[in-house]
Amino acid sequence: MTVTVVGVDGKTLPEGASNALTAADLVIGPQRLLDAHAPSDTPMLELERGLAEVTSAVNAVVLADGDPTFFGIIRTLREKSLRLVVLPAVSLLQRMFAALGRPSDDVSVVQGTDFNQAVNVCRARGAVAVLGANPAELAVALGGWRRTLVVAGPDGEVSTVDLVDAANRTWPEPWVVLCLAELDKLPPRGWIAGAQPLSGGWALPEDEFASRDGLVTTAEVRAVALARLAPAPGTLIWDVGAGSGAVAVECARLGAAVLAVERDPMQCLRIMANVSKFDVDVRVVEAELLAAISTLPKPDAIFIGGGGETAIRACHSVGAPRMVVAVSSIDSVAISMDAMRKADYKVAGTQVAAARLDEFADGTTRLAAVDPVTVLWGEK
Numbered sequence: 001m002t003v004t005v006v007g008v009d010g011k012t013l014p015e016g017a018s019n020a021l022t023a024a025d026l027v028i029g030p031q032r033l034l035d036a037h038a039p040s041d042t043p044m045l046e047l048e049r050g051l052a053e054v055t056s057a058v059n060a061v062v063l064a065d066g067d068p069t070f071f072g073i074i075r076t077l078r079e080k081s082l083r084l085v086v087l088p089a090v091s092l093l094q095r096m097f098a099a100l101g102r103p104s105d106d107v108s109v110v111q112g113t114d115f116n117q118a119v120n121v122c123r124a125r126g127a128v129a130v131l132g133a134n135p136a137e138l139a140v141a142l143g144g145w146r147r148t149l150v151v152a153g154p155d156g157e158v159s160t161v162d163l164v165d166a167a168n169r170t171w172p173e174p175w176v177v178l179c180l181a182e183l184d185k186l187p188p189r190g191w192i193a194g195a196q197p198l199s200g201g202w203a204l205p206e207d208e209f210a211s212r213d214g215l216v217t218t219a220e221v222r223a224v225a226l227a228r229l230a231p232a233p234g235t236l237i238w239d240v241g242a243g244s245g246a247v248a249v250e251c252a253r254l255g256a257a258v259l260a261v262e263r264d265p266m267q268c269l270r271i272m273a274n275v276s277k278f279d280v281d282v283r284v285v286e287a288e289l290l291a292a293i294s295t296l297p298k299p300d301a302i303f304i305g306g307g308g309e310t311a312i313r314a315c316h317s318v319g320a321p322r323m324v325v326a327v328s329s330i331d332s333v334a335i336s337m338d339a340m341r342k343a344d345y346k347v348a349g350t351q352v353a354a355a356r357l358d359e360f361a362d363g364t365t366r367l368a369a370v371d372p373v374t375v376l377w378g379e380k
Contacts, residue, residue, distance in 0.1 A: 003054060003082045005062045005073060007089035008033055010155045014087040020061050028054060029063030032154075032173075037063060051076060065174050066091030071111055071131055092176040093129055096152040100178075104129075106187035108194045108233075112175070115141070117234035120300075122147065123257035124233065124281060125195050126181035135177045139166035141297070142179070144283055150178040181281060195255070202226060202250055210270045210277075211244040217305055220354040221326055221373045222250055225303055228324045228377040231256035235300040238320070240289055240311055245271030245282065247303050252280035259296060261285045289314050308332075309339045316343035325376045333374050345378025 004020040006013060013021075017037075021027060027038040028050030038044050045053060054060050054077070064073045067088040077084055097104040108125050110118045112133025119141040122128045130138060135151045142163055149166045151159045154174060160183065161169070190196045203223035206216045217225070231237050231251035239248035242260035248271065252258045260282050262268050268286045275282045285292050293314055301322035304311045315323065323345055325336050333349075340347045351374045355367035 001055070001058055001060070001083070002085055003057075003060045003062060003077060004085045004087065005064060005068050005077065006037075006087045007064055007066050007068050007072075007091075008037065009066060009089035009091075009095075011036070012089065013037060014089050017087050020085075020087070024057075024059050024061040026050070026054070026057035026060045027063065028060060030065075033063040033065075047073075051080075054082070055080065066093070071109070092152040092154075092156065092174065093131070093178075095156040096129075096150060096158055096176060096178060099156070099158040100150065103187065105193050106190060106195070107178070110234075112138075114234070116236075119297075120234050120236045120257040122179040123236065123283070124252065124255060126185070126281065127187065128179045130175075130177045130179060132175055133177060134175055135161075135166050135171045136169060138177055138179070139163040144297075145281075146181065148180050148183045150180065150183075152176040152178075198253055198255075202254065204246075204250070206246075208277075209244045209246045209249070210273045211246075212267065212270065216244045216246050217326065218352075218354070218370055218373070220352050220370065221375060222247055224350065224352055224375045225324050225326065226250055226254070228375070229301045229303055229322060231258075231301070236297060238296070238299040238302045238315075240302060240304045240315065241306045241308070242271055242284075243267055243305055245274050245284075247305060248282045249274050249278050249280055251303075252282050253278060258282045259285060259299070261287065261289050261292060261296075263288050293318065309335050312336060312339040312343060319380070321380050323378045325378075327374045327376065328371065330374075333376070336376055340376065340378045343378070344380055346380070347376060347378045349374055349376035351375075 006017045024042055027042050027044050031046055034044045068074050107127045107129050109129045110121050112118045112130050118130050118133055123145050149161050154172055203219040209216050231254040233255040236257045237251045239260045242248050242262040245260050248258045248260040260271050268284050271284050298318050299320045302315050302320045304325045327333050327336050337347050351372050353372035354370045358366050358368040
């Protein structure tokens with residue numbers, strides 16, 4: 001048997017679709033597409049039930065939105081080993097970009113089926129298209145980040161709204177949302193679709209960051225911390241007691257959404273300067289952790305740069321799967337480990353003691369020791 005998959009562009013069917021529908025002995029799709037396009041004398045089934053019975057039909061037609069090859073029904077049908085004839089239409093996403101007159105090659109596209117991951121990509125990147133997430137729920141989750149939403153309606157109409165407006169409206173399905181940090185910014189020309197990949201590596205030199213009297217987490221410690229924090233697209237990292245924000249910036253460069261909590265207003269300015277220098281998006285929260293923690297979105301991992309039993313115990317309440325703590329004082333190691341264990345983390349750690357090559361005035365080379373730091377990490 002052969003299944004014909006028809007992409008529907010609003011009220012328009014692609015060439016050949018009418019003949020396929022006339023010849024069909026079963027039409028499958030969302031109810032609104034069945035009502036609009038299926039012949040009234042042909043058996044019809046809504047999508048979920050229809051996919052379970054599609055193999056029993058001789059000549060089935062599946063109605064889908066836009067281009068069914070892109071995050072669409074084609075994958076499910078191929079998993080059933082069916083022979084397919086695909087008649088795609090222009091997708092809502094393509095029509096949205098056309099209506100905006102905006103290039104799309106810089107845009108990351110995510111499915112809203114894993115809502116938290118989709119939200120974190122929107123927090124981390126400047127241009128993200130979300131398929132299948134309610135715009136109102138997305139707007140609420142993005143509170144605290146500066147974003148504009150562009151929402152495509154089922155007939156291709158486009159609405160541009162701020163987060164407050166989006167959260168207070170009812171949006172008809174299907175949901176296609178473009179989340180933008182800057183509405184009118186023309187993205188730089190890239191060489192790969194979506195967000196451009198990281199360049200320049202990680203664990204950057206300390207002098208790359210604005211800091212107070214050179215106080216910044218060393219490159220060696222950041223390298224170990226990043227390995228245990230596992231920042232990646234779709235994750236949210238907290239940098240608690242962020243200082244210069246070096247760890248926050250490094251996590252953001254690796255694609256994670258990042259929230260930096262710092263009580264010192266001057267340090268917050270330094271974090272923002274570093275964020276601007278590296279062109280990443282980090283939400284800076286100028287507050288004591290205990291005062292702000294109940295209002296912050298749940299993280300996937302937490303970095304606590306100055307150790308501290310109080311911070312560890314406070315972070316216990318959010319239940320992050322991973323926690324990394326950097327401790328300079330030997331006396332604080334056992335205290336921090338005990339606090340992490342009481343927070344239900346399985347704890348491991350290492351002392352990072354590096355010696356860097358350094359030249360004397362006469363051109364000879366020595367090894368210059370860097371102050372050792374104990375890095376603890378816990379997983380639940």
